[in-house]
Amino acid sequence: MIPRAIDVDVHHQIVDWGAVAPFVPPGLRWRVSRASGPPLARHGFQKVGATFGSAPIPPASNRNPKAHPAGDPSWVKEHYLDPRGVDVAILTGSLLSLGVQPGADLAAALARGVNDWTLETWVRPFDCYRGSILVAQQGPAQAVAEIDRLGDDPGMVQVLLGSAGEAPLGRRAYHPIYEACVRHDLPVALHLGGEGAGISAPATPVGHPSTYFEWYGALPQGYMAHVTSMVTEGVFERFPALKVVLYEGGIFWLPHVMWRFDKNWKAQRSETPWVKELPSAYILRHFYSTTYPLEAAPDPTYLHQVLAMVNAERTLLFASNYPNWELGDPFDMVRDVPEELRRRVMGENALAVYGKRLTKG
Amino acid sequence: MIPRAIDVDVHHQIVDWGAVAPFVPPGLRWRVSRASGPPLARHGFQKVGATFGSAPIPPASNRNPKAHPAGDPSWVKEHYLDPRGVDVAILTGSLLSLGVQPGADLAAALARGVNDWTLETWVRPFDCYRGSILVAQQGPAQAVAEIDRLGDDPGMVQVLLGSAGEAPLGRRAYHPIYEACVRHDLPVALHLGGEGAGISAPATPVGHPSTYFEWYGALPQGYMAHVTSMVTEGVFERFPALKVVLYEGGIFWLPHVMWRFDKNWKAQRSETPWVKELPSAYILRHFYSTTYPLEAAPDPTYLHQVLAMVNAERTLLFASNYPNWELGDPFDMVRDVPEELRRRVMGENALAVYGKRLTKG
Numbered sequence: 001m002i003p004r005a006i007d008v009d010v011h012h013q014i015v016d017w018g019a020v021a022p023f024v025p026p027g028l029r030w031r032v033s034r035a036s037g038p039p040l041a042r043h044g045f046q047k048v049g050a051t052f053g054s055a056p057i058p059p060a061s062n063r064n065p066k067a068h069p070a071g072d073p074s075w076v077k078e079h080y081l082d083p084r085g086v087d088v089a090i091l092t093g094s095l096l097s098l099g100v101q102p103g104a105d106l107a108a109a110l111a112r113g114v115n116d117w118t119l120e121t122w123v124r125p126f127d128c129y130r131g132s133i134l135v136a137q138q139g140p141a142q143a144v145a146e147i148d149r150l151g152d153d154p155g156m157v158q159v160l161l162g163s164a165g166e167a168p169l170g171r172r173a174y175h176p177i178y179e180a181c182v183r184h185d186l187p188v189a190l191h192l193g194g195e196g197a198g199i200s201a202p203a204t205p206v207g208h209p210s211t212y213f214e215w216y217g218a219l220p221q222g223y224m225a226h227v228t229s230m231v232t233e234g235v236f237e238r239f240p241a242l243k244v245v246l247y248e249g250g251i252f253w254l255p256h257v258m259w260r261f262d263k264n265w266k267a268q269r270s271e272t273p274w275v276k277e278l279p280s281a282y283i284l285r286h287f288y289s290t291t292y293p294l295e296a297a298p299d300p301t302y303l304h305q306v307l308a309m310v311n312a313e314r315t316l317l318f319a320s321n322y323p324n325w326e327l328g329d330p331f332d333m334v335r336d337v338p339e340e341l342r343r344r345v346m347g348e349n350a351l352a353v354y355g356k357r358l359t360k361g
Numbered sequence: 362m363i364p365r366a367i368d369v370d371v372h373h374q375i376v377d378w379g380a381v382a383p384f385v386p387p388g389l390r391w392r393v394s395r396a397s398g399p400p401l402a403r404h405g406f407q408k409v410g411a412t413f414g415s416a417p418i419p420p421a422s423n424r425n426p427k428a429h430p431a432g433d434p435s436w437v438k439e440h441y442l443d444p445r446g447v448d449v450a451i452l453t454g455s456l457l458s459l460g461v462q463p464g465a466d467l468a469a470a471l472a473r474g475v476n477d478w479t480l481e482t483w484v485r486p487f488d489c490y491r492g493s494i495l496v497a498q499q500g501p502a503q504a505v506a507e508i509d510r511l512g513d514d515p516g517m518v519q520v521l522l523g524s525a526g527e528a529p530l531g532r533r534a535y536h537p538i539y540e541a542c543v544r545h546d547l548p549v550a551l552h553l554g555g556e557g558a559g560i561s562a563p564a565t566p567v568g569h570p571s572t573y574f575e576w577y578g579a580l581p582q583g584y585m586a587h588v589t590s591m592v593t594e595g596v597f598e599r600f601p602a603l604k605v606v607l608y609e610g611g612i613f614w615l616p617h618v619m620w621r622f623d624k625n626w627k628a629q630r631s632e633t634p635w636v637k638e639l640p641s642a643y644i645l646r647h648f649y650s651t652t653y654p655l656e657a658a659p660d661p662t663y664l665h666q667v668l669a670m671v672n673a674e675r676t677l678l679f680a681s682n683y684p685n686w687e688l689g690d691p692f693d694m695v696r697d698v699p700e701e702l703r704r705r706v707m708g709e710n711a712l713a714v715y716g717k718r719l720t721k722g
Contacts, residue, residue: 204586225565256613259656295620
């Protein structure tokens with residue numbers, strides 16, 4: 001079966017932490033079951049504007065006073081996936097800042113609990129959902145153990161890290177995580193969200209932004225730093241099979257990073273003799289990007305030019321970011337992707353990245 | 362007189378701090394006159410490779426054991442400007458991290474001393490040099506006083522800040538600096554260099570890089586944050602005449618910042634009602650970039666496409682980065698700039714930005 005469309009980014013939501021509580025150790029249940037969820041470091045940047053845009057929203061009721069468009073797997077299938085022709089959706093959840101929590105043990109325990117909750121309540125009962133193995137990078141050994149625990153489960157298709165953290169992801173401390181990803185043939189995915197919170201550095205190299213608008217605009221800078229770090233530290237020489245998916249960061253910055261980096265490599269590579277190829281070669285071979293949100297170029301020609309620069313026919317994956325559609329409808333957003341790329345972006349590229357775990361159904 | 366070429370970035374070097382000492386207050390002379398210069402916070406990233414590339418280097422001698430290609434204004438004129446057809450050079454110096462020094466008073470005093478030294482030993486004796494008013498942004502009141510002290514000197518053509526600092530440059534604390542720039546009809550220029558040192562945040566949003574290679578590659582992220590911050594905080598609504606020159610950051614990231622920011626503006630601008638136009642409109646109108654180093658696109662067509670996206674016919678300024686030519690010869694670097702843009706990039710754009718102070722001679 002070739003799916004009609006594959007959506008690599010559905011943010012299934014924990015609307016009731018009480019449902020997750022059975023999946024965490026007894027000692028942690030009280031903290032997880034608080035009405036507002038477990039105690040987590042958060043930044044002060046709060047979304048403004050219409051949170052869900054045109055995403056379908058279930059009616060609120062007495063039993064479900066905080067109706068959420070991504071709280072119920074049946075409802076999401078019926079109201080989003082089926083009507084839009086999405087056959088497979090990869091779940092990315094709503095806990096994207098575990099990597100900046102001061103308590104590495106708490107973060108790891110939450111990750112395990114949420115992973116089991118995702119598997120038991122979303123992935124196993126439905127053919128259309130696949131899970132991400134959420135891990136917290138500040139405890140690499142626990143992250144590796146979690147990847148080994150779930151890495152061969154056919155319902156899990158990638159390892160998911162928050163992009164925010166204490167250190168660039170090329171650092172040697174994180175290499176065991178990549179080794180585990182490769183051992184289980186899983187891509188590693190990075191997602192924005194915790195930048196500036198908890199043990200994270202400020203969200204920009206020159207300090208904290210003042211508004212959500214500024215904060216959200218700046219987030220791809222973290223990806224730029226991770227891409228540069230992973231190439232520089234030799235991650236892809238050590239793990240040539242590793243694939244990295246960058247969520248929600250756009251694509252127009254990649255030519256800058258690739259070719260500034262190439263320029264510098266010629267003069268500066270004596271520091272990093274293990275970086276044997278042009279940095280852009282590693283980047284184009286190992287990194288993948290998603291469509292939500294694509295930069296709003298004023299002329300579709302600019303989009304077409306950049307799609308060519310980043311080899312989008314191989315590296316770009318359709319992502320709806322469901323239900324966070326405040327920036328527009330995800331299908332509108334790919335409207336200007338040329339027809340000859342459309343099938344690849346809407347599904348074939350994802351099949352090439354994630355392999356047959358996507359089509360088990 | 363229309364200059365043949367204008368070079369907006371010559372890093373004249375303090376080879377002997379003893380020459381600067383007379384320009385600082387008596388109490389500071391001892392500290393400034395140390396063989397290694399004044400005590401300054403530095404990061405640990407040291408350039409690797411051939412520092413000066415093909416730049417001319419004077420012979421060392423007993424009197425001048427550390428011969429430096431940018432230490433002597435006559436020598437630079439004779440060996441670089443004249444043979445290359447550069448009629449006017451804007452001096453940017455070698456003290457690019459004053460904004461991250463913990464001591465704001467020391468930083469301001471050094472800025473004043475270096476500015477006077479630049480004026481007396483480089484600018485006034487020669488027709489070909491113009492100076493930058495160096496200021497340290499962590500002491501905005503002293504920065505304003507310095508701009509007012511020297512802002513009407515015909516030898517000074519811009520205000521220069523290190524891009525590294527404690528906070529994004531849109532913050533209200535820095536607005537008096539921009540007000541002073543506009544009062545004296547001076548562009549403000551940002552230059553990379555102090556990222557990660559002293560009171561700066563780490564050089565990336567995810568922490569400190571491991572090598573000079575990685576550090577130098579990541580530096581434009583600070584510019585991205587400043588551009589976003591200055592637009593978001595309404596700097597250009599308050600100071601519609603302000604121009605900002607970004608040194609040494611490349612240009613391929615601008616489409617990303619402009620159009621991610623435009624995309625978000627539509628959903629998120631309720632936070633910043635004073636941002637009345639698309640962010641890209643402010644960016645294209647107020648920011649200028651320099652040519653050293655342009656990203657090394659593997660195909661000149663890509664460069665041509667991005668030059669069009671960023672309105673290079675108005676916004677791109679030739680900069681040699683003399684004598685730091687480790688990334689190649691600055692004239693080679695603009696080889697692929699199309700013929701119809703060349704005159705503008707090599708001089709006309711600089712004349713439009715800096716005005717008649719450039720052609721006083």
